[in-house]
Structure formats: structure tokens, C-alpha cells
Amino acid sequence: MSQEKRAGFVTILGRPNVGKSTLMNHIIGMKLAITSRKPQTTRKRMQTVYTSDAGQIVFLDTPGIHKAANALGEYMDRAAVKTIEEVDAVLWLVEPSTYIGAGEKYIAETLEKANVPVILVVNKIDTVKKAEIPPVIEAYKNILPFKAIVPVSAKHSTGKQELLDAIFSLLPYGEPFYDEDTVTDESQRNIVSELIREQALRNLSEEIPHGIAVEIESMKNRGDIWNIEATIYCERNSHKGIIIGKGGSMLKKIGTGARLEAEKLLEEHVNLKLWVKVRKDWRNDEKQMRMFGYNKKDNQ
Numbered sequence: 001m002s003q004e005k006r007a008g009f010v011t012i013l014g015r016p017n018v019g020k021s022t023l024m025n026h027i028i029g030m031k032l033a034i035t036s037r038k039p040q041t042t043r044k045r046m047q048t049v050y051t052s053d054a055g056q057i058v059f060l061d062t063p064g065i066h067k068a069a070n071a072l073g074e075y076m077d078r079a080a081v082k083t084i085e086e087v088d089a090v091l092w093l094v095e096p097s098t099y100i101g102a103g104e105k106y107i108a109e110t111l112e113k114a115n116v117p118v119i120l121v122v123n124k125i126d127t128v129k130k131a132e133i134p135p136v137i138e139a140y141k142n143i144l145p146f147k148a149i150v151p152v153s154a155k156h157s158t159g160k161q162e163l164l165d166a167i168f169s170l171l172p173y174g175e176p177f178y179d180e181d182t183v184t185d186e187s188q189r190n191i192v193s194e195l196i197r198e199q200a201l202r203n204l205s206e207e208i209p210h211g212i213a214v215e216i217e218s219m220k221n222r223g224d225i226w227n228i229e230a231t232i233y234c235e236r237n238s239h240k241g242i243i244i245g246k247g248g249s250m251l252k253k254i255g256t257g258a259r260l261e262a263e264k265l266l267e268e269h270v271n272l273k274l275w276v277k278v279r280k281d282w283r284n285d286e287k288q289m290r291m292f293g294y295n296k297k298d299n300q
Contacts, residue, residue, distance in 0.1 A: 005055035008171035009086060012061050013111075014093035015103040019123045023093065023154035024048055024061045027164070028183055031264070048184045049177075054168045056176035060087065084110070089147075089170040090118045091163075096128045096151075098139040108143045117147045117170045121163065126153040189216050192262050196230055196274070199257035203250065204243065211235035211283060212243075215291075225269040228262065233279045243276050251276065 012020045025031050028048050050057045084090060090111060094104060111118050122136055133151050141149060148166040152159035184191075193214040200212050211234055218229040232254075234240055244251045251274055259272040282289065 005053075005173065005176070006168050006171035007056040007058075007174045007176050008088035009058045009060065010089045010091060010167055010171075011084060011087045012059060012091045012093060013084070013107060014123075015107070018093045018095055019154045020093055021046075021061055023091075023121070023123065023152070024059050026154050026157050027057075027059070027160060030183065031261070046184065046186055049182050050164075051176060051178070051180045051182075052164070054164070055171065055174075056178065057164075057167055057171070058177055084114045084116060087116060088172065089167060090114075090116055091121050091167070092118055093121045093123045094136075094140065095124055096122050096133060096136050098135050100139060100143070111144060118144055119163070119166050119170070120144075120146045120149045122149065122151040123154050125151045125158065126156055188266065189219050191265060192216060192219065192228060192258075193230065195261040195265070196232065196254065196258040196272075198261070199254040200232065200243070202257070203253055211239065213279075213282065221268070225271055226262070226266055227271045229273045229275075231275045231277055233277055233282065235278070235280055235282060237278055240276050240278050 012024060014020050024046075027050055046061045048059045048061065050059065092107060092111065120137075120140055122133065122140075125133055137149050137151070140146075147170055150159055150163045150166055152163055178185075193216050196214045197212060200214075204212075213233045214230055215233065216228065216230045218227070220227050232243060232251075234243055242250065243254070245253070255272050255274045258274075259270050262270045262272065
């Protein structure tokens with residue numbers, strides 16, 4: 001066992017839309033988890049790997065902890081909370097506000113019950129004046145016995161090295177779990193499906209994206225081009241028309257954005273074909289949820 005390098009698992013927790021996926025993407029150095037301004041963008045936990053001379057951190061990005069409104073929401077909440085049992089340290093992301101609401105209090109209560117070290121990460125410090133940050137730290141510092149409190153801007157990578165140093169200080173000495181070239185255990189197929197859903201989140205009105213799921217029907221490499229066929233599922237016939245748009249304009253917009261992101265990921269040209277189908281109320285149907293990869297048993 002190495003006595004010089006450290007290796008361990010770290011989960012990133014927080015309320016929806018506090019920047020968990022953005023932070024993870026910036027630490028890893030590439031876009032793997034999708035992001036948008038809409039809450040509940042992340043539905044499943046994603047595992048990514050950061051390796052440096054100091055050792056290796058395996059990050060678990062989780063859905064935002066929130067009050068569930070349906071079976072999918074309950075799945076997401078369980079996925080977030082369950083990861084606490086499996087890690088060496090927790091990053092709790094909060095926004096730079098002195099107001100501590102019910103969501104933050106629920107997370108604090110959950111972490112208090114767990115025997116795991118916690119780093120408080122005050123994210124989005126680029127959105128406030130420098131003088132506003134110390135009062136935020138003061139408001140939070142007595143909620144839990146934090147091992148460290150680190151202000152960061154995930155968007156601009158401010159505070160990144162300070163955060164990495166704090167994380168490594170909490171990890172056990174040991175050999176890495178993955179080789180140095182590994183950045184995620186997610187399949188390309190799953191990441192591409194999420195890239196398509198991301199474009200739907202970014203381009204459609206508020207309610208519709210939450211009822212969307214994406215399934216890759218076919219993904220084949222033909223030399224220097226990927227031929228990908230995927231279906232976007234929604235819950236209502238009226239939503240289908242909105243996703244397609246007048247003359248197919250919205251579907252084309254979603255497809256173009258997803259194709260460009262997929263080309264960055266795969267580093268080759270992509271030919272993407274999209275269809276839209278309806279599966280009514282799938283977010284409350286466990287059988288259909290399993291079909292889209294949200295398996296309740298995974299979180300028990």
C-alpha cells in the first residue's frame with residue numbers, strides 16, 4: 001500500500017441547482033455531467049475520477065436533495081442520501097447566502113447522523129461581493145463540525161486547488177482504484193443520452209423537461225463518424241408537439257446542440273437522428289422507470 005499517495009471516494013451533495021455537476025466537470029477537466037439552470041437536472045449519481053500526483057479522488061455526483069413530487073423524485077432523493085454511506089468524505093455545496101432554509105437544514109440533519117467528514121463548499125462566489133462571503137461562512141460554521149470551509153466558483157474554477165487540498169487531507173493513504181487515464185465509469189451511450197436531455201432542458205419551457213427521458217436506440221461507429229439514433233420520451237401528447245416544434249424547428253435545435261456536444265465527447269463527427277414518443281406518466285410508473293435506468297432497488 002502506498003504511504004505517499006491518497007485515494008478515496010467523495011460525494012457531492014446539495015440542494016438542486018447549486019452547481020454540483022459544474023464543480024465536478026471543472027475538477028475533472030472535461031464535461032461529463034450535464035448542466036442547466038433548471039433544478040433536478042441530475043437524476044442519477046455519476047462516478048468520475050480525478051488523478052494527480054497527490055493521489056486519486058473518485059467523485060460521486062448526485063441528484064439535488066429536494067422534496068419529492070413523484071416516484072422519480074423519490075428515486076433521486078434516495079440516490080443522493082445513499083451515497084453518504086459509501087464515501088470517505090462529503091462535499092456539501094451551498095450558495096453564498098446567509099439564509100439557511102429547510103432544504104439546507106434537512107441536509108445538515110442527514111449529515112449529522114452519518115459518521116463521515118464534511119467539507120462545506122460555498123459555491124458561486126463570483127455572484128456576490130467579496131465582503132459578503134465571511135458572513136455566509138459565519139452563518140454555517142456552527143451547523144456541523146466541518147473539516148474545512150472552502151469558498152469556490154465552480155464556473156470559473158476559483159478555489160479549485162484549495163478544495164482539492166482539503167479533500168486529499170481527508171482521504172486514506174492507498175493505491176488508486178482506477179488507472180490514471182480513467183475519468184468515468186459511465187458508458188459513452190449513457191453520457192450521449194444525457195447530452196440530448198441537457199439540450200431539451202436548456203431549450204424547452206419549465207415543466208416539460210422534467211417529464212422527458214432519452215433512450216439511445218442505436219450507436220455505431222463507422223470509421224470517423226458516429227451514427228446515433230435516439231428517442232425522446234415525454235408524458236403528454238401536447239408536450240410531443242412542443243418538443244418537435246413548428247416544422248420540426250425545436251427538435252432540430254435540440255438535435256444540433258446535442259450533436260455538437262457529442263462530437264466534443266467522442267472527438268469524431270456525429271450523425272444524430274431523433275424521434276419523439278409519448279409514455280404517459282412514466283415518472284410514477286416503476287416499470288417504465290426501470291426501462292429508463294432508474295431502478296428503485298439500486299437505492300435500497
